[in-house]
Amino acid sequence: MNMMSDMKSATTCLLEMCDEHFELEDYQSGVPRWCTGCGDNAILAAVQRLCRDESLRPEKTVFVSGIGCSSRFPHYMKTYGFHGIHGRALPVAEGVKMARPDLDVFVNTGDGDCCSIGAAHWIHAIRYNMNLTVFLHDNQIYGLTKKQASPTSPIGTKSNTTPHGSYLEALNPLTVTLGVQNVSFVAQAADWIPEVLFDIVKAAYHHKGLSFVRIIQRCPEWLPKSLDPWMHDPNKVLLLNHANGLQPSAGLSRVYKNQLEHDPLNMDRAREIASNTDIIPVGILYNNPDVPCYEDLRHSDKLRTPDLTRAGLNAELDKYTVWPQGAEQKVA
Amino acid sequence: MTHHPAATILIGALNRGYGKNMNEMTTQKSLKKPGSKTRLPAGGKAAVKLKEHIVEIISDSGEGAQKCGQSLGAIAAQMGNGIWTTEIIPAEIRPPARSVAGASGNRIRIGSGYITNGGDETDLVVAFNEQVLLGRVRAKELKPGCIILLEDMWRTHADPKIVASYIETHDKLVAAGYKVYEIPMERECRTMVADARRGKNMYALGMLCYIYSLELKLAVDQIILAFGKKDQSVVDSNIMLLEAGQKWAAANLDFCYSIPAVRSTEPQLVVNGNTALALGVLASGMEICAMYPITPATSASHYLSEVFEKVGGMVHQAEDEIAACAFAIGASYASKCTVTITSGPGYSLKQEAIGLAVMGEIPLVVVNVQRGGPSTGQPTKMEQGDLMAAIFGSHGDAPKVVMAPGTIEECFYAIITARKIAETFNMVVVVLTDAGLATSQQPFPRPVFNESWMAPPVDQSPVPEGAKPYDWDENTGLARRFIPGQPGGMHTLTGLAHDRDSHVAYDAEINEQTLRFRSLKLAALQKTLKAPPVFGAPKGDLLVVGWGSTKGAIEEAVETMRAEGHKVSSMHLQFLQPLAPGIKEIMQGFKKVMTIESNWSDRPEDKIIDESNRRYSSMAILLRSRFLIDIDCWSEVKGQPIKPGTIRRVILQKLKK
Numbered sequence: 001m002n003m004m005s006d007m008k009s010a011t012t013c014l015l016e017m018c019d020e021h022f023e024l025e026d027y028q029s030g031v032p033r034w035c036t037g038c039g040d041n042a043i044l045a046a047v048q049r050l051c052r053d054e055s056l057r058p059e060k061t062v063f064v065s066g067i068g069c070s071s072r073f074p075h076y077m078k079t080y081g082f083h084g085i086h087g088r089a090l091p092v093a094e095g096v097k098m099a100r101p102d103l104d105v106f107v108n109t110g111d112g113d114c115c116s117i118g119a120a121h122w123i124h125a126i127r128y129n130m131n132l133t134v135f136l137h138d139n140q141i142y143g144l145t146k147k148q149a150s151p152t153s154p155i156g157t158k159s160n161t162t163p164h165g166s167y168l169e170a171l172n173p174l175t176v177t178l179g180v181q182n183v184s185f186v187a188q189a190a191d192w193i194p195e196v197l198f199d200i201v202k203a204a205y206h207h208k209g210l211s212f213v214r215i216i217q218r219c220p221e222w223l224p225k226s227l228d229p230w231m232h233d234p235n236k237v238l239l240l241n242h243a244n245g246l247q248p249s250a251g252l253s254r255v256y257k258n259q260l261e262h263d264p265l266n267m268d269r270a271r272e273i274a275s276n277t278d279i280i281p282v283g284i285l286y287n288n289p290d291v292p293c294y295e296d297l298r299h300s301d302k303l304r305t306p307d308l309t310r311a312g313l314n315a316e317l318d319k320y321t322v323w324p325q326g327a328e329q330k331v332a
Numbered sequence: 333m334t335h336h337p338a339a340t341i342l343i344g345a346l347n348r349g350y351g352k353n354m355n356e357m358t359t360q361k362s363l364k365k366p367g368s369k370t371r372l373p374a375g376g377k378a379a380v381k382l383k384e385h386i387v388e389i390i391s392d393s394g395e396g397a398q399k400c401g402q403s404l405g406a407i408a409a410q411m412g413n414g415i416w417t418t419e420i421i422p423a424e425i426r427p428p429a430r431s432v433a434g435a436s437g438n439r440i441r442i443g444s445g446y447i448t449n450g451g452d453e454t455d456l457v458v459a460f461n462e463q464v465l466l467g468r469v470r471a472k473e474l475k476p477g478c479i480i481l482l483e484d485m486w487r488t489h490a491d492p493k494i495v496a497s498y499i500e501t502h503d504k505l506v507a508a509g510y511k512v513y514e515i516p517m518e519r520e521c522r523t524m525v526a527d528a529r530r531g532k533n534m535y536a537l538g539m540l541c542y543i544y545s546l547e548l549k550l551a552v553d554q555i556i557l558a559f560g561k562k563d564q565s566v567v568d569s570n571i572m573l574l575e576a577g578q579k580w581a582a583a584n585l586d587f588c589y590s591i592p593a594v595r596s597t598e599p600q601l602v603v604n605g606n607t608a609l610a611l612g613v614l615a616s617g618m619e620i621c622a623m624y625p626i627t628p629a630t631s632a633s634h635y636l637s638e639v640f641e642k643v644g645g646m647v648h649q650a651e652d653e654i655a656a657c658a659f660a661i662g663a664s665y666a667s668k669c670t671v672t673i674t675s676g677p678g679y680s681l682k683q684e685a686i687g688l689a690v691m692g693e694i695p696l697v698v699v700n701v702q703r704g705g706p707s708t709g710q711p712t713k714m715e716q717g718d719l720m721a722a723i724f725g726s727h728g729d730a731p732k733v734v735m736a737p738g739t740i741e742e743c744f745y746a747i748i749t750a751r752k753i754a755e756t757f758n759m760v761v762v763v764l765t766d767a768g769l770a771t772s773q774q775p776f777p778r779p780v781f782n783e784s785w786m787a788p789p790v791d792q793s794p795v796p797e798g799a800k801p802y803d804w805d806e807n808t809g810l811a812r813r814f815i816p817g818q819p820g821g822m823h824t825l826t827g828l829a830h831d832r833d834s835h836v837a838y839d840a841e842i843n844e845q846t847l848r849f850r851s852l853k854l855a856a857l858q859k860t861l862k863a864p865p866v867f868g869a870p871k872g873d874l875l876v877v878g879w880g881s882t883k884g885a886i887e888e889a890v891e892t893m894r895a896e897g898h899k900v901s902s903m904h905l906q907f908l909q910p911l912a913p914g915i916k917e918i919m920q921g922f923k924k925v926m927t928i929e930s931n932w933s934d935r936p937e938d939k940i941i942d943e944s945n946r947r948y949s950s951m952a953i954l955l956r957s958r959f960l961i962d963i964d965c966w967s968e969v970k971g972q973p974i975k976p977g978t979i980r981r982v983i984l985q986k987l988k989k
Contacts, residue, residue, distance in 0.1 A: 029824075030835075057819075058822050059816065059817055059818060059819045059820070059821065059822055060816070060817060062666070062816050063824075064662070074824040075824045075826070075835075075836065077824070078822055079822055080816040080821075080822050080823070080824070080825075081822075081823070081824030081825065081826075082662070082665060082692075082824070082825050083824055083825065083826040083827065083828065084658070084661075084688055084827055085658075085684055085685060085687075085688050085827055088654060088655070088658040088685065090655075091650065091651075091654070091655035091656075091658035091659045091662065092658045092659070092661060092662035092665075093662060094659050094662060095620070095622065095658065095659035095660060095661060095662025095663035095664070095665070095666070095670070096662040096663065096665060096666040096816070097662075098620060098646070098648065098659070098662075098663055099619070099620060099662070099663035099664075099666045099667035099668075099670070100666040100667055100816065100817065102817070103666065103816055103817065120651055120652055120655070121651065121655055121658075123651075124650075124651035124655070298646050298648070299646075300641060300644040300645070300646065302641075302643070302644035303644070304617075304619065304643065304644040304645075306617075306783040306786055308643050308644060309614065309615065309617060309643045309781070309786060310781045310783075311643075312614065312639065312642045312643035313611065313614050313615050313643070313779075313781050314781065315642070316611060316614065316639055317601060317611070317778055317779065320601050320602050320603045320607070321599045321600065321601055321602075321778050322406070322409045322410050322596070322599065322600045322601075322602055322775060323599050324595055324596055324597050324598060324599060
């Protein structure tokens with residue numbers, strides 16, 4: 001082997017990586033076709049900023065989505081993207097991560113995609129706790145199919161399928177997620193507070209394990225005023241702060257005075273905070289870095305060479321082989 | 333199917349099935365009296381030479397009949413006999429003891445020559461109780477007058493109802509002409525071990541070794557192989573029971589057979605279809621199998637779970653069938669081709685995800701071990717009902733490759749071929765096996781590993797400047813896929829219609845073009861296929877066409893009929909989509925063509941069935957529409973492999989018409 005040249009190329013490679021500098025444009029692809037004022041735009045901006053700040057290599061980054069307005073997200077990233085089928089973003093992303101733990105994998109999913117048609121996968125994704133960053137774009141309505149109630153629509157929401165108002169209490173994605181075994185990171189952001197949104201996106205990215213970020217976002221087209229009470233009254237937002245969580249800037253604290261020091265390792269308190277729907281908690285509710293990741297539990301450190309396969313296969317074939325007389329045992 | 337354990341059903345079955353033979357057949361054979369002069373002493377009886385025999389060992393679940401049967405098959409294979417073993421599986425894990433539907437065991441066809449299928453009816457059966465035997469009688473699996481070795485402990489059971497049921501059944505079987513030997517298996521075993529339930533199967537194996545003149549040493553080897561890991565006392569006690577069974581049979585039975593065999597000069601592999609599939613996955617270089625438990629596919633994943641990690645692979649048990657397929661697709665998209673293994677209902681659930689793989693041109697191998705359908709159907713039974721779903725499944729035009737191995741050996745190689753096709757054409761390849769292949773064993777030459785079976789390493793080289801993620805070739809529709817990690821290849825794969833840049837195409841024109849490209853890939857594959865071989869002469873009166881697990885039975889029937897002078901041949905298709913070239917020309921060499929399949933077709937004799945409404949069996953529909961030839965069909969959906977004797981009758985009838 002030519003060790004010297006290998007080492008040289010490895011060094012050159014490292015140097016090139018250090019030199020590498022990315023701009024926002026390096027992650028931008030096309031012009032988003034979301035409505036003006038749609039919360040998806042804010043999420044896209046925060047995520048592109050994260051990619052730039054973290055110098056994520058575009059070819060080593062994958063955004064996986066399902067179906068819905070939010071699931072168009074990957075099309076606007078100049079990375080690898082997978083815009084799949086309704087509800088199945090999580091299992092697709094799990095497959096990607098299992099096969100390629102070297103890739104940074106993000107998931108963009110909506111309230112219909114995640115909490116309705118893909119709800120089974122949501123529960124199990126939390127339990128697998130693979131190292132994925134999951135953004136739940138929660139606008140409490142089906143947008144792409146034109147205004148039908150979603151599981152997170154507040155009770156009484158008038159929509160095309162609930163013209164007299166929706167009948168059921170909204171599902172709370174935070175308490176559901178916090179109720180699943182192996183949950184390791186749960187945060188909530190609001191699209192109209194971009195500073196916190198970015199900080200949460202960043203913390204979620206750095207968490208090892210599945211980070212579940214619910215982003216409450218506006219739908220100017222179908223539910224234009226539904227979030228106004230929270231947007232217009234900063235006191236209806238509860239900012240969570242902690243030395244191990246987020247520390248809001250002085251400027252932000254001047255606007256959002258309603259704050260709570262919350263230790264993200266305190267699960268009971270997290271569930272309590274998450275249960276409050278009158279006031280929107282914003283920040284990191286739960287963060288436990290010690291939950292094992294499925295891909296680590298299952299990943300093989302064996303180097304898959306033809307020789308390994310040959311040996312493994314032959315060992316198995318030996319168990320079921322009937323040898324000709326006089327030729328007992330092992331073939332070379 | 334019979335589900336009611338009422339004795340009246342038995343009477344009905346006996347009358348319908350074998351009642352006619354009642355007076356012609358011999359009545360109960362009494363056990364040979366000790367010291368009888370008409371026979372040689374133990375071990376020295378003249379063995380009657382047979383060309384082949386079909387043996388069943390049946391018991392309640394958990395009494396070890398399966399193990400006994402598998403061992404018998406393995407021993408016969410080692411002697412050089414051709415064998416085909418079929419599991420007899422109750423649908424429930426622990427059906428009630430002594431229940432008609434609860435028969436668990438194994439059926440072994442042993443022959444002098446190569447055996448390609450389970451054959452016709454059973455010649456000899458060992459039954460641990462009379463109720464499980466009834467299930468087999470009613471299913472008409474036993475040959476009229478066949479030998480029955482029946483555990484006799486029930487005759488003296490404490491429960492008078494059991495005694496009555498035993499005596500009633502016994503007497504009826506005798507009256508119906510079966511040669512019933514009552515064997516004190518329990519009593520004999522109890523002289524050696526405290527719990528006869530554990531070990532009676534080895535006693536039975538010993539008897540069978542005597543009956544078929546098999547080397548006892550080979551049976552001892554089987555015991556060591558099975559129990560070697562446990563302590564020596566288990567091995568010793570099983571060997572003791574084995575030897576006792578052999579001795580008892582030698583001293584007490586008035587018959588003994590030998591099925592001459594020639595040992596193979598090549599190493600042979602003896603596995604069932606599901607194990608062969610799993611070994612194929614191992615050999616193909618695939619690294620991930622995502623699955624959800626479903627009968628009868630699961631045993632392939634069980635075995636794979638045990639061995640895959642040894643070569644760096646993993647089996648992911650997903651939360652549902654859809655997730656299993658999506659997980660496999662995600663892994664395939666980012667790395668090497670992966671496989672998902674399922675059965676009918678699971679295959680239905682995967683349809684939307686399969687369509688995504690077709691649209692995104694992601695290589696994927698989907699194994700469907702077919703079972704009885706529709707809906708939950710008959711989970712443990714054999715059927716070929718999913719061919720149409722495999723070819724036309726998923727909404728819209730979703731071209732995918734469909735293959736069907738016809739033998740256990742082909743199960744192994746089909747997976748390797750499927751992986752290769754999936755990655756070469758960036759297509760979904762569906763491999764259809766069935767419950768029959770899944771649970772049957774047949775020896776085949778031990779595969780010799782070839783590096784070319786394995787997937788090449790994942791391409792991570794930079795993509796050339798200007799290259800597009802879907803740069804379809806005008807003639808073949810082929811495009812090279814970009815894999816995450818490849819610099820310059822960034823694009824968003826989408827299930828929406830898309831252009832060469834993988835940009836969403838709102839334009840109907842582009843949509844139509846891409847439909848064309850995805851379809852062309854099938855044609856490109858078709859150009860590489862060879863015409864299927866014809867079994868028998870290339871011209872004649874009748875060509876029988878089959879696919880999948882019916883291969884052995886069809887060819888056996890054709891072979892015997894050809895020997896009798898009938899001008900019949902057969903052709904077995906391994907590729908069902910695309911159909912290989914040359915099929916039409918082959919069919920044109922015959923006056924009549926018919927398919928024989930195990931999926932539903934309307935019965936022409938039914939009152940309201942005529943040519944304007946008759947639904948043909950699946951492959952007949954395919955061949956008729958493709959080749960505009962008036963192809964007839966015959967099908968049977970009895971949950972059991974079609975027997976060569978049945979096929980023979982069907983062919984004769986067709987030739988007469």
